[in-house]
Amino acid sequence: MISSELIITxxxxxxxxIALGFYGKYWRRGDLNHVHEWSLAGRKLGxxxxxxxxGADLYTAYSFVAIPxxxxxxxxxxxxxxxxxxxxxxxxxxxxPRLWTLAREKGYITASxxxxxxxxxxxxxxxxxxxxxxxxxxxxxxQIIGMRAVLTVxxxxxxxxxxxxxxxxxISFIILAAFTYTSGLRGxxxxxxxxxxxxxxxxxxxxxIVPISIGGFQHAFSQVKANYVTLPSSLMPAYATxxxxxxxxxxxxxxxxxxxxxxxxAQKLRTSTALLPLYGVGLAVLALMGILVFAxxxxxxxxxxxxxxxxxxxxxxxxxxxxxxxxFAGIALLGIFVGGLVPAAIxxxxxxxxxxxxxxxxxxxxxxxxxxxxxxxxxxxAFKFLALGFVFVVPATYAISLQLLGGILIAQxxxxxxxxxxxxxxKKIPLIxxxxxxxxxxxxxxxxxxNFGALTVSLFNTTFGTIYIxxxxxxxxxxxxxxxxxxxxxxxxSKTENQDTV
Amino acid sequence: xxxxxxxxxxxxxxxxPSFVNLGVPIYNRESPEFLGMPFFYWFQTFWLFASAGFxxxxxxxxxxxxx
Numbered sequence: 030m031i032s033s034e035l036i037i038t039x040x041x042x043x044x045x046x047i048a049l050g051f052y053g054k055y056w057r058r059g060d061l062n063h064v065h066e067w068s069l070a071g072r073k074l075g076x077x078x079x080x081x082x083x084g085a086d087l088y089t090a091y092s093f094v095a096i097p098x099x100x101x102x103x104x105x106x107x108x109x110x111x112x113x114x115x116x117x118x119x120x121x122x123x124x125x126p127r128l129w130t131l132a133r134e135k136g137y138i139t140a141s142x143x144x145x146x147x148x149x150x151x152x153x154x155x156x157x158x159x160x161x162x163x164x165x166x167x168x169x170x171x172q173i174i175g176m177r178a179v180l181t182v183x184x185x186x187x188x189x190x191x192x193x194x195x196x197x198x199x200i201s202f203i204i205l206a207a208f209t210y211t212s213g214l215r216g217x218x219x220x221x222x223x224x225x226x227x228x229x230x231x232x233x234x235x236x237x238i239v240p241i242s243i244g245g246f247q248h249a250f251s252q253v254k255a256n257y258v259t260l261p262s263s264l265m266p267a268y269a270t271x272x273x274x275x276x277x278x279x280x281x282x283x284x285x286x287x288x289x290x291x292x293x294x295a296q297k298l299r300t301s302t303a304l305l306p307l308y309g310v311g312l313a314v315l316a317l318m319g320i321l322v323f324a325x326x327x328x329x330x331x332x333x334x335x336x337x338x339x340x341x342x343x344x345x346x347x348x349x350x351x352x353x354x355x356x357f358a359g360i361a362l363l364g365i366f367v368g369g370l371v372p373a374a375i376x377x378x379x380x381x382x383x384x385x386x387x388x389x390x391x392x393x394x395x396x397x398x399x400x401x402x403x404x405x406x407x408x409x410x411a412f413k414f415l416a417l418g419f420v421f422v423v424p425a426t427y428a429i430s431l432q433l434l435g436g437i438l439i440a441q442x443x444x445x446x447x448x449x450x451x452x453x454x455x456k457k458i459p460l461i462x463x464x465x466x467x468x469x470x471x472x473x474x475x476x477x478x479x480n481f482g483a484l485t486v487s488l489f490n491t492t493f494g495t496i497y498i499x500x501x502x503x504x505x506x507x508x509x510x511x512x513x514x515x516x517x518x519x520x521x522x523s524k525t526e527n528q529d530t531v
Numbered sequence: 532x533x534x535x536x537x538x539x540x541x542x543x544x545x546x547x548p549s550f551v552n553l554g555v556p557i558y559n560r561e562s563p564e565f566l567g568m569p570f571f572y573w574f575q576t577f578w579l580f581a582s583a584g585f586x587x588x589x590x591x592x593x594x595x596x597x598x
Contacts, residue, residue: 260559
């Protein structure tokens, strides 16, 4: 049973959160009937706000819950999230300012806008939009799973806990849908700052208080098996490819690109991207909680009351509840809770942009600007509830599996989106074939390693050791895209040569 | 600064942290420990700070040339 202080802090901070979300409409006023005003906050966000917004995009309830959960269950392998965060910003530093510059010049709002213009192919642009929407859905669902974990820990021991939990989630989503509808990205940005302050306060408190109260890190590390202390050498290729594959994929997610394009200038984008690895320090602390919890007997007792498969996601909330005073636990748990809501809002918004601009508008080209913004707002609401419904229907373990698949899918748009920024010789047909082969080989390998059952593994055994599937299918995709473009360019060149001689 | 030298420096500022990152055997060891944390954990966490330093230098130098 939880203390009333905890509930009071949690609820009053949530009310403040809602107020900020609605206030977003008036903040840096713009005409919200324009798509770029609503979904990119008028492209006016400076270094600090982009830092917070992309931080909120990338460090989500999933990272707060799934990474510690993986460390708790499987050990050091899941610490790959930390070097991955470091590498992804290197990728972003090189590629994103260029995308930003092109987007500002030509008025792009999504990656598909860029692809359509660059390769002159509606088919490729629509395929990329669909990949983005599909890959994003399980990501939103995972935010909700993170939020539900907070509620589960808070409500444990009460009667009707499950119903209260589902109703609370539903209410939170109605509120979220209402303020994103009216405030757009401005509301999301303001609440992102609020959420980040809470998360940072939590992380700092945890990293000071928990190790002291349990008698130091060495005490926790002495309680765990060897594969928690270092990485078994057989897993090193898996670790490196998980870093590489995830780092390449992250900035291809529609919500990440959305955040990038809302920056005020390419240089401000560079500076805030360069600082973002610091945000990873918080993530490292949270990941370590997956190990620290072994030294907190109360929390371990509490966790043992849940089935083994659902224990992992509860690690961080329960560790907080058993080591912090009630009022502080209220702050921390709310931080994690809204840490799921804010990204869910941004993700649904990014999906809605893709659906409206790159799919519906292609089919109905004479759409008015006012209907474009209306359809975007409505579909962003629909995507949120779709994800919520998904969580209520599909068991949590499956939702996490689908996220694995999402990462493999989104990586396949890399040749068109990132290579397309720099490589002039790329052609649309090889890119389309590469994308299709990349996606189908990825799905096949995932199904194969999981024996066509529930998805739990995303690593494939090769002669080079176990490797993250996203990297293998991306390599196939790249070979087709570049090889095919090379051949078609050669053919064209020899054709023109023949014509010249004739 | 020569344009060429500048590009080499920019490339190194990105490649050095990436190399450390992906070179798992470099940091996959238990000792030396720091505050009771195995090398594997504290080294990677430390590199988050270090990489931010590299990246800031990249952003500064890159910002001086015109887009």
